[in-house]
Amino acid sequence: MALAQVCPGGVTCLAWPNGSAQYSVVVTLLPGATILGGKTVIGRGAVIGVNVWLTDSILPGTKVAIGTPEQEVVQHEARTAY
Numbered sequence: 001m002a003l004a005q006v007c008p009g010g011v012t013c014l015a016w017p018n019g020s021a022q023y024s025v026v027v028t029l030l031p032g033a034t035i036l037g038g039k040t041v042i043g044r045g046a047v048i049g050v051n052v053w054l055t056d057s058i059l060p061g062t063k064v065a066i067g068t069p070e071q072e073v074v075q076h077e078a079r080t081a082y
Contacts, residue, residue: 026044026045027042027044027045027046027047027048028046028047028048029048030047030048030049030050030052031050031051032050032051032052033048033049033050033051033052033054034052034053034054035048035054036053036054036055037055037056039057040054040055040056040057041057041058042054042057042058043057043058043059043060043061043062044060044061045060045061046058046059046060046061046062046063046064047062047063047064048064049063049064049065049066050065050066051066052064052065052066
């Protein structure tokens with residue numbers, strides 16, 4: 001059975017028993033990470049970044065992060081009321 005625990009810095013670690021009383025960290029989920037899909041498989045050692053919405057399976061050792069968002073501003077001409 002996997003164990004979810006809060007690691008230093010508010011990071012959630014999914015751990016699996018390694019045969020002793022200790023657990024080995026399998027996957028690291030940063031704050032706000034969301035895993036969707038009942039058949040989503042996350043490979044050992046994967047890191048899921050802040051605010052990521054993961055909907056597909058990923059390979060072991062994969063790091064998933066959101067890139068820098070872009071902002072677009074569209075300005076319209078000012079209209080005068082008559």
